[in-house]
Amino acid sequence: MAWTDERVETLKKLWADGLSASQIAKQLGGVTRNAVIGKVHRLGLSGRAAPSRPARRPAPRPAAVRAPRPAAAAQVNKTARNGTDRKELIAQPAPAAPPPAPVDAKRLANGEYATVLTLREGMCKWPIGDPADSQFRFCGHPTKPGAAYCEAHAQQAYQPQAKRKRKPSDDARAVLDSLQTLRRANF
DNA sequence: CCCTGATTCGC
DNA sequence: GCGAATCAGG
Numbered sequence: 001m002a003w004t005d006e007r008v009e010t011l012k013k014l015w016a017d018g019l020s021a022s023q024i025a026k027q028l029g030g031v032t033r034n035a036v037i038g039k040v041h042r043l044g045l046s047g048r049a050a051p052s053r054p055a056r057r058p059a060p061r062p063a064a065v066r067a068p069r070p071a072a073a074a075q076v077n078k079t080a081r082n083g084t085d086r087k088e089l090i091a092q093p094a095p096a097a098p099p100p101a102p103v104d105a106k107r108l109a110n111g112e113y114a115t116v117l118t119l120r121e122g123m124c125k126w127p128i129g130d131p132a133d134s135q136f137r138f139c140g141h142p143t144k145p146g147a148a149y150c151e152a153h154a155q156q157a158y159q160p161q162a163k164r165k166r167k168p169s170d171d172a173r174a175v176l177d178s179l180q181t182l183r184r185a186n187f
Numbered sequence: 188c189c190c191t192g193a194t195t196c197g198c
Numbered sequence: 199g200c201g202a203a204t205c206a207g208g
Contacts, residue, residue, distance in 0.1 A: 003200085020191065031201085037192060038201050046193080 001030030003039060011036065015045055106140035114140030124150035126157070 124139035
């Protein structure tokens with residue numbers, strides 16, 4: 001992607017607006033943040049009014065002492081690095097409904113609870129109780145093929161990040177609720 | 188680890 | 199001139 005007059009103007013404006021090089025690169029498209037920074041320097045735009053952080057100016061490294069860059073290794077890494085740089089952000093769906101209450105552990109055919117020794121594929125691996133306690137066991141309810149947890153605990157385990165945004169007081173209540181649930185399960 | 192800008196140098 | 203690789207740091 002060439003630096004057309006229009007793209008250069010956009011670059012100048014966004015840079016003056018205080019956007020970071022990576023943000024400008026995303027907005028322009030077809031360039032990396034390195035390309036943007038390189039262009040900024042060639043245009044003589046480096047050094048802005050109010051960057052989020054002042055750019056430090058350390059002592060320049062002596063070129064003669066600097067280790068040579070391995071060109072071959074650079075080529076190998078190019079694809080992966082570009083893939084990382086161009087990664088697009090995907091909009092997150094709306095938060096899910098609150099998770100259901102935890103389930104009681106399932107008893108096995110012999111009346112015991114699932115332990116680390118008896119837990120099998122297809123059994124919910126949700127831990128219940130203190131792992132150091134002899135009463136420690138696993139949920140043990142059936143899972144979908146390949147799933148680590150039963151439906152209820154899967155919802156508990158895989159909550160969207162967004163819906164965890166609550167008031168601190170609510171978080172404290174959730175902790176107390178969890179402790180009471182554990183007590184009920186163990187004693 | 189995420190991110191920031193700065194610099195070098197092969198192309 | 200361009201920008202990937204790298205550096206130096208928050």
